[in-house]
Structures are given as structure tokens and as C-alpha cells.
Amino acid sequence: MGKDGNVQEMSVHDKDNAALPPTVEGQDMSTLNRVVVPVPAYTDPNNPDAAAGSVNLDLDSHPVEHDEDYGSPHDSQVESPMDVGAQDDGGGSGAAGEDDKDESEWTNNDYKAALADVGLPVSGNKDDLTARWEEYKAQEAEYAEYQADDWKTDIEDVETADDLASLRAAYDRSGADYSTVVTAFDERQAELSDGS
Numbered sequence: 001m002g003k004d005g006n007v008q009e010m011s012v013h014d015k016d017n018a019a020l021p022p023t024v025e026g027q028d029m030s031t032l033n034r035v036v037v038p039v040p041a042y043t044d045p046n047n048p049d050a051a052a053g054s055v056n057l058d059l060d061s062h063p064v065e066h067d068e069d070y071g072s073p074h075d076s077q078v079e080s081p082m083d084v085g086a087q088d089d090g091g092g093s094g095a096a097g098e099d100d101k102d103e104s105e106w107t108n109n110d111y112k113a114a115l116a117d118v119g120l121p122v123s124g125n126k127d128d129l130t131a132r133w134e135e136y137k138a139q140e141a142e143y144a145e146y147q148a149d150d151w152k153t154d155i156e157d158v159e160t161a162d163d164l165a166s167l168r169a170a171y172d173r174s175g176a177d178y179s180t181v182v183t184a185f186d187e188r189q190a191e192l193s194d195g196s
Contacts, residue, residue, distance in 0.1 A: 069125045103133075119169070143170050148178040155184045161192045 009023045020026045101110065111129035112122040120132055151171060158164045168185055 067123070067125060139170070140173065143174045143176075146174065146176065148176075148181050151176065151178065151181040152184045155181070155188050158188060158192075161189070164188055164192060 012022055015022055016027050108126050111133055115122050115132060154167055158167055
């Protein structure tokens with residue numbers, strides 16, 4: 001027993017968490033209250049609200065917008081970067097661990113990694129990410145069945161250079177190889193360039 005009446009059951013060197021007391025009960029983090037703090041804000045010298053971005057602000061008044069599910073309890077245990085790194089076999093690209101997991105087991109991070117790989121937005125909660133990924137896969141399956149005329153019809157309907165670039169990327173991913181479609185892409189690109 002220490003001089004202030006605290007019981008020390010373990011050496012300070014054996015503690016899992018240095019900030020907690022050196023007792024078995026004290027090291028049990030599951031008994032601690034959950035504290036959710038906002039992410040730190042970028043301190044913009046021209047925005048006094050951003051300069052106030054600190055852990056003292058609540059989520060509703062914080063100048064940085066948080067996802068709807070930010071700070072909500074998760075069913076799975078929170079993992080540290082060390083845990084995630086230990087599970088990563090280093091093989092393949094795409095969502096973390098997507099080679100080992102079925103899509104039904106994907107987490108938000110898996111969806112975000114997969115969406116980022118194909119150039120789609122990664123914002124939103126898990127329902128948004130899942131819907132965006134399912135829509136992407138359905139579109140890719142449709143493109144796999146496209147014939148040259150289908151591609152040319154879509155090319156004619158495109159109104160912006162960005163949409164044309166997205167369509168061309170989808171064409172490249174589909175593995176299709178129609179010289180008439182490539183010509184149609186080039187002609188539409190020239191039309192959009194002349195029109196701007």
C-alpha cells in the first residue's frame with residue numbers, strides 16, 4: 001500500500017495504459033466513461049470561428065462539419081493502427097483486407113478504400129458508402145454488357161468534359177476495344193473543347 005492509501009498490484013512497467021492506476025481494476029478501460037471530442041480544426045487566420053476549434057467545443061458548435069455517425073458507438077472493438085497493420089498481409093490493392101473479407105463484412109474504411117481506388121467520393125456514413133459502392137458495381141456490370149452502339153449513345157449524351165472523362169475511364173475499365181468508340185470519344189472531346 002502506498003503512502004496515500006492506494007494499492008499497487010503491479011509494477012508501473014507492466015501497466016497496459018500508463019495514464020491509469022497500477023491496479024487490475026484501474027487498467028480496465030471498459031469501465032471508463034466514453035468521451036467524444038471533435039476533430040481539431042484547421043486554424044485559418046481569417047476565420048475566427050476556426051481558431052476556436054478545440055476539444056472544449058461540443059460537436060454541434062464546432063466549425064468543422066462532422067459525419068453523422070462521428071462518435072457513435074461501434075459494434076466492433078476500436079483497433080489501433082498497430083492492430084490494423086498486423087492484419088494487413090501487404091498483398092493486393094484496394095480496400096484494407098478486401099482480399100480476405102466478403103463484402104458483407106466490410107467496414108466503413110473498407111468501403112472508403114474501395115471507393116477511393118475507383119475515384120468516387122468517400123464521404124458519408126456506412127449506408128451512403130454501401131449505396132455508392134453498389135451503384136458503382138451495378139454500373140460496371142452494365143458497362144460489361146455494352147456494345148459499340150451503347151457506348152456511342154452515352155458519348156453523344158455527355159454534356160461536360162468531366163463526364164466524358166468519367167465515361168472514358170469506365171470504357172477503359174470495361175476492357176472493350178471498339179475503334180469506332182475511341183473515335184467517338186475523340187470527336188466528342190473536340191466538340192466539348194471547342195464549345196468552352
